[in-house]
Amino acid sequence: MRDIDPDILKRAAGGDIEAFEDIYRSFSGFVYNVALGITRDRADAEEVTQDVFIKAYRGLKGFRFGSSFKTWVYRIAVNEALNRYNRSKKEKSRRLDYDDSIESQPAHRSGAEDMMQSDSEAICSMLLERLDQRQRACLVLREIEGLSYKEIAAVLRIPVNTIRSRLKRARQALFEKARKELTKDGL
Amino acid sequence: MGCKDIQELLQADYLDGELGSVEEKAVREHLLKCPACRRLEAQLRTQRAFLQSAKKEAPPERVWQNIRRAITTEATSRESGIRSVLERLRELLLTSRPVFAVATALTAIICIVVLAGAIILNQPFYAGNGEDYLAVYTLNGENGESLSNFETTLEEYFL
16 A cells, blocks of 8 residues: 655645645545455445545545544545445345356457456355445455455454454355355256 | 364464464464364355455445535535625624714713713812812811801802
8 A cells, every 4th residue: 555645735735626636636536446355335435435535535634644544544445345245235236147247348358358357257246245344355465456454454443353353253154155056056 | 282272273363464473483383283273274265255246346436526526516515605794794893874873973962971070080170279278078167167067059060
């Protein structure tokens, strides 16, 4: 995780929209992918990304420049994504399904690669969706975004030992889900 | 360390590269001689590879356009809000309206009267010699008799 130049932060806090765009370009990939990993829905992930950066812009004036900006943004991202996921879960709609996944793939890969990618994404999505949301947040930050235990603990504001046990349980749960799926399919 | 301890470490710290060098070495040595733990390690690595195969995406450009529009609109409306308050205040203070003009004139007159009254009441209005001056203020006569008993409050007021 690379933090942003404090000068850019100060300029953005003063209302410089170009400086804020630099911040957006640096962190939007992370925010969007974490949101996608947690919500499993592209429309939700887009809305989460928008909300996170609008909140960040509003909060910049009060931001203490001694602390880590990226940790702050990541924390907003995880919280927003979890809130969005819970709201969407209640609505029981707009879930990303297999067909949506195929439609949203870029066109430059071959058909076989597309199918393999879509298959693995669909299965990955299905498995992650069945995890407890707190375990999922930890697993997304660790496996997909590559954050260390210390970084995850700072983002989620929980002890490192809790991160350790959530990751362990998430991995055990994934094994269990995968085993059940394979048994169901007669494999 | 037994298999149970090793498997605990495999599912978190070992897989995530969070172990110290001594423990990591102990786990590696155990894996060399334990097929069950080796199998678990292989499964965990497969699971990780599977999760990491999820393609990372950049958000669509419309997301930034929406954010830019939202914060620009917010800044503009905040500026126009402040400007309209200031303009209203300026208008209130600087525009001469009959009601305000009359009120200002009346206030000025009252202030002048009050100030003048305060000055007059604090100054001796009797320009005589020093003794007379004393007599006026002590309300004593030349022979020491009291001059305070004037019977009427009106006279007391004017003296």
